[in-house]
Amino acid sequence: xxxxxxxxxxxxxxxxxxxxxxxxxxxxxxxxxxxxxxxxxxxxxxxxxxxxxxxxxxxxxxxxxxxxxxxxxxxxxxxxxxxxxxxxxxxxxxxxxxxxxxxxxxxxxxxxxxx
Amino acid sequence: xxxxxxxxxxxxxxxxxxxxxxxxxxxxxxxxxxxxxxxxxxxxxxxxxxxxxxxxxxxxxxxxxxxxxxxxxxxxxxxxxxxxxxxxxxxxxxxxxxxxxxxxxxxxxxxx
Numbered sequence: 001x002x003x004x005x006x007x008x009x010x011x012x013x014x015x016x017x018x019x020x021x022x023x024x025x026x027x028x029x030x031x032x033x034x035x036x037x038x039x040x041x042x043x044x045x046x047x048x049x050x051x052x053x054x055x056x057x058x059x060x061x062x063x064x065x066x067x068x069x070x071x072x073x074x075x076x077x078x079x080x081x082x083x084x085x086x087x088x089x090x091x092x093x094x095x096x097x098x099x100x101x102x103x104x105x106x107x108x109x110x111x112x113x114x115x
Numbered sequence: 116x117x118x119x120x121x122x123x124x125x126x127x128x129x130x131x132x133x134x135x136x137x138x139x140x141x142x143x144x145x146x147x148x149x150x151x152x153x154x155x156x157x158x159x160x161x162x163x164x165x166x167x168x169x170x171x172x173x174x175x176x177x178x179x180x181x182x183x184x185x186x187x188x189x190x191x192x193x194x195x196x197x198x199x200x201x202x203x204x205x206x207x208x209x210x211x212x213x214x215x216x217x218x219x220x221x222x223x224x225x226x227x
Contacts, residue, residue, distance in 0.1 A: 033215075040220070042119075042121075042205055042218050042220045045214060045216070048214060058214070092159075104159075104161070104215060108157070108158045
């Protein structure tokens with residue numbers, strides 16, 4: 001099925017470990033995003049990529065890095081995980097055209113626990 | 116402070132009750148507005164959106180929302196909720212470019 005695929009679905013890390021969350025979309029969308037979801041705070045934008053070859057910081061970028069590997073893939077890296085990064089991470093993509101009215105398609109999420 | 120505010124964090128209703136979830140935003144100028152729903156264990160899905168035209172927007176599953184520009188509000192409504200509407204609801208604003216800013220969410224529980 002077309003959509004946004006995230007891996008892994010669950011991960012437990014020890015403080016200081018590193019890991020990369022993978023995201024791929026097959027809808028030929030230009031823009032991709034990484035959000036984190038925390039109780040009572042909604043979704044907060046970590047980084048986004050408006051188009052292939054560009055990345056920009058969102059609302060909460062500290063402790064993260066991203067790579068827009070190609071048009072399909074946008075990865076999120078935690079270099080040295082901290083307990084404050086325990087969260088559910090969502091990748092999303094969007095097409096920038098009025099026909100789709102800027103609708104976002106979300107992945108199923110990665111539940112990350114840092115101990 | 117959040118730029119998109121959802122004042123009701125938790126709402127509990129009985130089936131067939133009417134629903135209204137508040138959403139206020141603090142941006143001036145042109146905004147595009149969305150409501151997303153997240154069912155337990157699932158990702159976010161679009162319920163409805165407003166870009167222009169009729170300020171009363173109808174979405175899927177009987178939901179509707181009204182854009183009131185003077186009040187900077189985009190409240191979500193449903194005349195009669197069902198148990199299957201139990202979920203978390205997020206209001207979101209698109210301003211400049213194509214980045215969404217989300218409210219903190221409202222958890223709705225519908226008792227059968």
